[in-house]
Amino acid sequence: MKSMLSVVLGLVATCVLGAETIKLPAPDADSGVTVMQALKARHSERAFSDKDVPMDVLSGVLWAANGFNRPDKRTNATGLNKQTIMVYVVMKSGAYRYDAKENVLVKVCGEDLRQAIAAQQAFAATAPVSLLIAADLRDPIYAGARSVLSSYDAGIVSGNIYLYCAANGLATVCRRTMDQDALKKALKLPDTTVLHLNHPIGYPAVAISR
Ligand SMILES: Cc1cc2nc3c(=O)[nH]c(=O)nc-3n(C[C@H](O)[C@H](O)[C@H](O)COP(=O)(O)O)c2cc1C
Numbered sequence: 001m002k003s004m005l006s007v008v009l010g011l012v013a014t015c016v017l018g019a020e021t022i023k024l025p026a027p028d029a030d031s032g033v034t035v036m037q038a039l040k041a042r043h044s045e046r047a048f049s050d051k052d053v054p055m056d057v058l059s060g061v062l063w064a065a066n067g068f069n070r071p072d073k074r075t076n077a078t079g080l081n082k083q084t085i086m087v088y089v090v091m092k093s094g095a096y097r098y099d100a101k102e103n104v105l106v107k108v109c110g111e112d113l114r115q116a117i118a119a120q121q122a123f124a125a126t127a128p129v130s131l132l133i134a135a136d137l138r139d140p141i142y143a144g145a146r147s148v149l150s151s152y153d154a155g156i157v158s159g160n161i162y163l164y165c166a167a168n169g170l171a172t173v174c175r176r177t178m179d180q181d182a183l184k185k186a187l188k189l190p191d192t193t194v195l196h197l198n199h200p201i202g203y204p205a206v207a208i209s210r
Pocket residue numbers: 042043044045121173174175176177
């Protein structure tokens with residue numbers, strides 16, 4: 001009983017105290033193929049090999065998703081330029097918030113949350129990395145009809161992720177499916193945060209011939 005309690009306390013402590021950060025390599029703006037080639041290759045893929053996604057590739061896909069391409073603006077457009085989208089990285093070693101300004105991953109939980117990302121779609125837990133697209137809607141501007149804006153914002157981030165993956169030989173699929181309650185609890189997110197979409201990412205399980 002005592003050891004069980006210490007395991008539970010350990011997990012809680014990992015989520016609360018994990019202030020670890022990982023410095024990402026600078027994104028390589030010259031990687032990939034032409035936009036037309038990426039559009040031609042873009043598709044959803046649901047089978048992943050066990051090869052890890054290297055940090056330079058992770059840095060590239062995060063930058064494509066929601067990075068800064070100008071001092072105060074990003075690769076993804078946002079309604080009213082609110083820039084409320086947050087991208088979390090979920091992998092075996094834990095869950096991290098992408099800090100685009102500093103180009104670092106800030107650890108927010110020490111647990112492997114890929115099962116919560118997968119929910120009833122088991123294939124998603126086999127991807128080495130998942131990106132979780134969330135939005136903080138605490139700004140009163142999102143009250144009423146404008147609450148839909150952040151869903152559009154999330155769709156644009158998802159499109160950027162698809163294109164980066166297509167251009168760099170990665171497999172991914174945009175998903176609404178996930179265990180929202182488990183993720184919000186583990187990531188300690190307030191009620192004002194909405195979890196829109198997630199993208200399992202990895203290398204394709206089988207080589208695609210085109
Ligand atoms: C908003 C949205 C939600 C989606 N949710 C899921 C999902 O939960 N699970 C899944 O396997 N695919 C999901 N998809 C992927 C679609 O099934 C996929 O894009 C569609 O079948 C077309 O295939 P393609 O992306 O290869 O063109 C979603 C796509 C979008 C845009």
